[in-house]
Amino acid sequence: MISVVIPLYNKEHTITRTLGTVLNQTYKDFEVVIINDGSTDNGVSVIQNFSTDSRIKIINQSNQGVSVARNEGVRNATYEYVAFLDGDDEWLPNYLSKMYEAIQKFPNAGLFCCAGKVRSGGKDYLRQADKYKNSIVEIDFFENPHVFVHTSATVVKKSEFSKTQGFPVGMKRNQDFALFFALALHTKTVFCGFPLSIYVGDVEGQATKAPFITVREHVCRRYNVVHKAWFDLGQANKTYLIFTKYELRHFFRGFLMKNEYDNIMFFRNNLEENLVHKFPSLEWVLYRKSFFKKFAILYINFTKLRWRLRGYPRLNY
Structure with a gap:
């Protein structure tokens, strides 16, 4: 029942x-x-x-x-x-x-x-x-x-x-x-x-109609809630981390295309430190300045290609 x-x-x-x-x-x-x-x-x-x-x-x-x-x-x-x-x-x-x-x-x-x-x-x-x-x-x-x-x-x-x-x-x-x-x-x-x-x-x-800037703290909190669960369970699920990094980069690419660097830095400053450290330090440097925009997008595209080559499907929202 x-x-x-x-x-x-x-x-x-x-x-x-x-x-x-x-x-x-x-x-x-x-x-x-x-x-x-x-x-x-x-x-x-x-x-x-x-x-x-x-x-x-x-x-x-x-x-x-x-x-x-x-x-x-x-x-x-x-x-x-x-x-x-x-x-x-x-x-x-x-x-x-x-x-x-x-x-x-x-x-x-x-x-x-x-x-x-x-x-x-x-x-x-x-x-x-x-x-x-x-x-x-x-x-x-x-x-x-x-x-x-x-x-x-x-x-x-x-x-x-x-x-x-x-x-x-x-x-x-x-x-x-x-x-x-x-x-x-x-x-x-x-x-x-x-x-x-x-x-x-x-x-x-519907809540999904709200502008992103008004809900970004809640989106960030979602990542933190799930990451804490993953960490507390012994970090056993490897696909979780692969997906989470891919999804965050998917967001970051969208922010870069719109020159919304403040959104990227909001995530950098509010995500769990353990999750932040799953990304290379140099990657965060690329996200800080518009001078590095093309390099940052190229890097994200490369990671997305790796995702596909490893057999994972294209993400849908």
Whole structure:
């Protein structure tokens, strides 16, 4: 059986569509835990008028943010497996049945991810790892985590979730990555290569619309949370470090192209020192002055080529 956790904050315009895709699942052994995070609209009334299904329970709390809401949802979940769904996303009818199949096939895993679609601008884009298409397999999570994982396409084992700090409280961006990446260091990860979830973009109030400079401290905190978990677990996962350095350089290249040197230095000054020291000292020198811009970009391009030559896929966001 599966507990479905939905954080709710001012989603009266989308929640019935989202909830309808849950109630329409072919797999029926689930409960729905909705955490009303101090909504100021009529979302709760909309839900109550939409369905009287006994599997739905609504828990009200003052507005404390999505991390607190999700953590509270897990705490109130009855079952060992918890599926997350945001109040503006959707599932195809056989999503839960396919995820349950993955759980049955890999009972020792604690993190289950599913392919999906991204709906934006009136079009659907596929989020899929092609080599795992139409299969259910255990994966090396840090091979390409941004393709593998999305909040509304993830199921976690509650006992493994409890080994982490949960969704970091107070983060306005990347709180889901912080949790799932850290969890992937604790437990085995399974990928379900069937596109059965839909992330709906272009929705009013989404945090991803915030300017980067207003959320960079939260992005930086994500790296620190995950790196600390990696360090505390004995630095055993080698792919994690390869991926993290690649991803940070991917960011840095974008900053260099826009002459946003202050963003690079913000990361240099706020990342965990242990992570900073994983980069050569000379590399940080290249990032400091516009005079070295061409050399810095050339160096990053070289490291990206090495990533590809080592057999890793091109990253997707």
